[in-house]
Amino acid sequence: MIEVKKADNSTEFKIIEKLAIEILHEVYDPIIPSEHTDYFLTEFQSESAIGKQIKNEDFSYFLLNFDTKNVGYLGIQKLNKILILSKLYILESFRGLKIGKTALEYVNGFATDNGIEKIELIVNQQNQNTIDIYIKNGFKIVESIINSFPNGHSVEDYKMEKILISK
Structure with a gap:
């Protein structure tokens, strides 16, 4: 059974941090320097960073x-x-089991329940499998962007969006 469970305490944030360390190096090290992956983990996906993002x-x-x-x-x-x-x-080892599809369905439901008009995301241009999944789920590439980070690294990304409510 697939479950989407809200993370709301430091124990759960630490679980996410551990997952991030394993997953992000596997996903990104083939396409960006591992030092940048480490930077990304520390700045955006550490236990403390997650707590600050939720709070602020x-x-x-x-x-x-x-x-x-x-x-x-x-x-x-x-x-x-x-x-x-x-x-x-x-x-x-858990990809291909409809977990991502379930997560995207959850995001769509959350958006609908909260009066959201569109969902946006950023994806690395070299991450074609993920781009294909988002397109299959109703997202469109709307812009090619270069994201620069304070550690001096830049990445080429796509901004994608899914419109939920007609304006």
């Missing part, structure tokens, strides 16, 4: 469970009528 930036985090095992996580940020799908990561 209207983020919500969720653990993705498969048969009671923590196998991934989801991070979203509500900005007025836009929902930012900030993070959706699943352990490699």
Whole structure:
């Protein structure tokens, strides 16, 4: 059984941090320097960073469970009528089991229940499998962007969006 469970305490944030360390190096080290992955983990996906995002930036985090095992996580940020799908990561050995699909259905339901007009996300241009999954789930590439970080590294990303409510 797949479950999406809201993470709301430091123990759960630490579980997400551990998942992030494993998943992000596997996903990103082939396409960006591992030092940048480490930077990204520390700045955005550590226990303390997650707590600050929830407290100060209207983020919500969720653990993705498969048969009671923590196998991934989801991070979203509500900005007025836009929902930012900030993070959706699943352990490699659990991909292909509809966990991502369940997570995206959860995001769509959350958005609908909260009067969100569109969902936006950023994805690395070299991450074609993930791009294909988002397109299959109704997202469109709307912009090619270069994201620069304070550690001096830059990445080429796509901004994708899914419109939920006609304007």
